[in-house]
Each structure stands twice: as structure tokens, then as C-alpha cells.
Amino acid sequence: MKEIFLDTETTGLSFKDGHKIVEIACIETQDLIPTKKVFLKLINPLRDVPKEAFNIHGFSTEFLKDKQPFNKIADEFLSFVKNKKIIIHNAPFDVGFLNHELKILKKEEIKISQVFDTLEFSRSKYPGSSNSLDGLCKRFGISLENRVKHNALLDCELLREVYINLFDAKEPKLTFSEEESKNNNFDDSKKFYSKNILKLSSDELNKHKDFLKRDLKKNYYWIFLIS
Numbered sequence: 001m002k003e004i005f006l007d008t009e010t011t012g013l014s015f016k017d018g019h020k021i022v023e024i025a026c027i028e029t030q031d032l033i034p035t036k037k038v039f040l041k042l043i044n045p046l047r048d049v050p051k052e053a054f055n056i057h058g059f060s061t062e063f064l065k066d067k068q069p070f071n072k073i074a075d076e077f078l079s080f081v082k083n084k085k086i087i088i089h090n091a092p093f094d095v096g097f098l099n100h101e102l103k104i105l106k107k108e109e110i111k112i113s114q115v116f117d118t119l120e121f122s123r124s125k126y127p128g129s130s131n132s133l134d135g136l137c138k139r140f141g142i143s144l145e146n147r148v149k150h151n152a153l154l155d156c157e158l159l160r161e162v163y164i165n166l167f168d169a170k171e172p173k174l175t176f177s178e179e180e181s182k183n184n185n186f187d188d189s190k191k192f193y194s195k196n197i198l199k200l201s202s203d204e205l206n207k208h209k210d211f212l213k214r215d216l217k218k219n220y221y222w223i224f225l226i227s
Helices: 051-057 071-080 093-103 118-125 132-140 152-166 178-183 202-226
Strands: 004-009 021-030 034-042 087-088 115-117
Touching: 004 071, 021 051, 021 071, 021 093, 021 115, 021 152, 034 071, 034 093, 034 115, 034 152, 071 093, 087 093, 087 152, 093 115, 115 118, 118 152, 132 152
Parallel strands: 004 087, 087 115
Antiparallel strands: 004 021, 021 034
């Protein structure tokens, strides 16, 4: 299944106060592996960017004035996210802004059933803890050294890493040198797994012992006879 990790930057906290989107970023993945397809647009909000918002993302009114307004990129955006699971941190904020703009244009709005909110999920998994994107990155040891200001594309990549850790969905990965890669000489000690080791219950252990006593012995003699 294809997923979209999505983030926006805006001129303020609420579209109800006339604030607008200034950046949309989406990273497409296939089973959480990036497909290298990215949607990234800077948007002219057709209004001033308050100083408080500029201090967060660094996009000024002057910088954005020659960018396309939302109505010019809406169809491309909808095409990019169509029929894909959309993963967002604090989904009501981003979806609220996006659907407000789409409603004005009389376009199809993003369905709640299409969206997974990592903030809501992390709050249920880690109640009482810091569940901001920064807080979760620190919990999982994800580097924030490049996050000087809020950047929608960088936040999408950080969110992908957070999502993987939230579900313990990491695949085994190899870390080997370029020389080892060329020579196909991989060191097994450099494999890292994040899968949990499951502990069998006493009932499962008893069933396994019964299998060893009954079925395995029977199969062993059968194999011996036909070999």
C-alpha cells in the first residue's frame, strides 16, 4: 500500500482567523519505503505573513509573493494524494487548513478515513509524555540537527521515521562500506534488527513439546524409510 507523509506551514494557527497555507510537502512511500516521489510547493498566501509565523518557518511575505496561490496547485495536490493513506502529525490542523481551501474551490475534500494522526496515536501510547514531533524524535533517538526552523519536507521525513518507530516496523538494515558492497563481503555483525523477540506462553511450549514427542519422531522414521 502507498502512504503519504504530509506536513504544511501556515501564516498562523487557525484558518478561521483568515490564516493561509504557505507550504505543502508530501513524501510518498510504498510499505514505508520512499518511492522518491515528492510533492513540494511554496504558496503565495495572498496576505501578509506575521512576524511570529516568519520566526517559525522563515518564509516572508516578500519571498512568497511570486509563488503560485493555492488554487493553482490544488488539482496537482489532490492527484498526488488520491487513494493513498495520509499520515500527519496533528492531523486536525493540517486537514483543517487544506479542506478549508478545497471547500472554497469546491474541490473534493480530504476524507478523515484516509488520514492517520500520529499525534493522537502517540498520546494514547505514551500518555503524559511529550508527544510533539520533536519530543517523539528525542524518544526514538532521531537526529534533529538539521531542524533549525520548521521545514515541511524535513518534517515529513522525520515523521516517517517516527511512524516506523511507533509501530516497531523497522526492516533489517545493513550498514556496510562501499568496498564491502563491491566485493559482496558483508559482515553479519553489522546487521541491526528492531523486531521484538516473542516469548512463547506455557500453553504454546507444551504444544511444541507434544509435537516433538509425537509428530517429529513419526516423521523422522518416515524420512528414514524412504531415503
